[in-house]
Amino acid sequence: MQNHDDKQLQLSSKEALHLAKWDEVRLEELLASMHGSELGELLLACHKDSERQTLINHIPDELLGDALLELPEGMQEDLLAEFRADEVEDMVEHLDSDDAADILQAVDKEIADEVMDRLEPSERRELEPLMGHDEESAGGLMQAELFKVRDDWPVEKVLQVLRRFGKEIENLNYVYVVDDDDLLVGVLSLHALLFSEPEVIVHDLAQSDFPRALAGQDQEEVARIFDKYDVLALPVVDERGELVGRITADDVIDVIQEEATEDMYRLAALSDEDDLAEAVGVTARRRGIWLAVNLMTAIAASIVISQFEATIAQVVALAVLMPIVASMGGIAGTQTLTVIVRGIALGRVTFSNARRTLIKEVSVGMVSGVTFALVIGTIASLWFPELGIRLGWIIAAAMLINLFAAALAGAMIPLTLQRLKIDPALASGTILTTVTDVVGFFSFLGLATMFLI
């Protein structure tokens, strides 16, 4: 499932490190011919940071920044820690303002300040407004490179100015129209501009209802705006409505991948920093925290079981069957949990329809509860005929109770976390399985104690 275009990436990390020893000239011309993201993959493929440092010394300044930005944050910061201010500066000068800001926020404060002082005033003025925004907000994503014009200009003048100053702006698709207070009036697509009469005033051409992002808005919401309106770039305004930057669709693609990974990881009791390229020790520590949490919840379930030791001693069949009730609850609950966590992330589960979603999930839980109660009841009675049909009724009831609890918990946990402004994916899975284990064991063994012996 490798990219077809990976064929372009001929150079393996082994070969690169070998060349670093024997033919630096060749290595540097190879590296110079590669794309930033390919260099990123190359660095990622190295086994040690020391190896990465070796290659970094041969990557040309104009590609280095893009390469480093491809790396997971932890690794990025470790490598950047080795850089001198002038090296960071050389790198930053070749980056778009949004990427430059990311690098400057990844290096030590002192280095960053030193770099800012060294930069030309024009570049500094461009970067300053981008710094200090939450990295996961629209402000943190936006870049300063954009083309804005006064709303009282004619198309002709816009094109002149565009020809003069627009050149170094990448992916220039839209012209942003502002009034004399710099407030965003509307957006004008580059080709709409091309097809307009020279004397028309842009104010009349600009699309005033074009979607916009607020600098403080969460990146997940920004992604939803792109998803919803199918635009290629979004203007970013401050609370006053002043145009402060723009976000392009390619940056949002990264955000969406990031957010999806984050949710998947959290649902699986993983830290979102968990990374394939990390050392075994680091990964083991990260995951250990969550395993420890799970150990405690598993022990909680065992304590429930221990309350019924006497019952189990009399009817060992209970020990054989009890994991089935717990396991079914766990799966059914995870199904509900996942649908709702994803629904929240995609903006499909909102405050307005939360109640309806809850009702639906619980109804589904009841339907499968009844179904699988009958199935497992029958199986149990046939499996342990000596205990008669009564065992069947008991496990059926326990299954029904647990699948109901599973649906309720699977829906309530993420909805509650969201209302508490906590990431609905965070720890949801662990809380859920605790509920389904405890309820499963307690209902099954409890009913057995009452009615079987």
Next chain:
Amino acid sequence: MQNHDDKQLQLSSKEALHLAKWDEVRLEELLASMHGSELGELLLACHKDSERQTLINHIPDELLGDALLELPEGMQEDLLAEFRADEVEDMVEHLDSDDAADILQAVDKEIADEVMDRLEPSERRELEPLMGHDEESAGGLMQAELFKVRDDWPVEKVLQVLRRFGKEIENLNYVYVVDDDDLLVGVLSLHALLFSEPEVIVHDLAQSDFPRALAGQDQEEVARIFDKYDVLALPVVDERGELVGRITADDVIDVIQEEATEDMYRLAALSDEDDLAEAVGVTARRRGIWLAVNLMTAIAASIVISQFEATIAQVVALAVLMPIVASMGGIAGTQTLTVIVRGIALGRVTFSNARRTLIKEVSVGMVSGVTFALVIGTIASLWFPELGIRLGWIIAAAMLINLFAAALAGAMIPLTLQRLKIDPALASGTILTTVTDVVGFFSFLGLATMFLI
């Protein structure tokens, strides 16, 4: 966590349906003022298809297609089944070719053919090459609207032609340069064009190494190319290298969301058609299939336990502790599984580094195995002093074995499925927990039988 821009969506489905009864004129002017995706949300918010039909009858043709394309496939097809060919035609005429093709592939074959016959030859010629591609391939994503020019044209001529014919092409950012066999020579950004001298030949301006997608390439790979090269649109070529279409970043954003949802759902034993808006019965049936699979695997685990009934009858403490071993294995395995499934989806786990990934995950498994073996061993010995330290050693060994098995299975299952060209996320979770349950119960109860009694 609602979009800020949801404020724009004033009209609730209730209100809309009420207006449909009492003030159709008002309803229609409200609907006409909304965005396609907002209309989609409105339809989604209805409780029954009959209600959706009512609103659809008031949505203007030029918005209807966009609205329907926002709906989950199942619902989309149910609603489209009610359309006459002429209605489909009115809708299709207002859509971009890629969306039009999606609609035509969602309606019955006969209707689609009838619509194709009714369309103007020019539109039909545009649509035909888009049909019949796998929906999840580059060919299925691409649109025919693009601006291509001969490589021997001067900039001046390109701009003239662009002004004449480019007008109706949305998001026109790149000009595609082809030779006289229509083979893609290179790509030229619209603003690079603006900043070039009128007499320059575009062949010399075009970026020949611009990334491209193959019509047959999977949409997940297409998404990775966008992710990797940060482009806003990608040319699509056939195996001959002939330019057949283009894909814009906004379409890819949808794809990425789709793929992420699919993987999350499959990891959680959900059908990827599972949808919030579905009727309870439908959802219960979809999920029931996976619950049934899980029931069988849970029973398999119970059969393992039943082999040790005699042991449990003597030492009930084993029944109390055994779920801990199984549960820890399940969580640890899921951690590994998720990291690898996601790594494959993002193109970070490939054939070339699969072995290294496997080794790392197993090492992590060993580290946490040893750690939690010691922890649980101590806890068990303290919890059941009457059974002495021996119980501690037994559960410690079982924990070690199961966390090792969990890492091995968590890594091997997706890597094997991928090699077999099966979606690595599919059923992985169920297989994994079967392994961890069986190994967990068997090792713990087996060791107890051998050494405890």
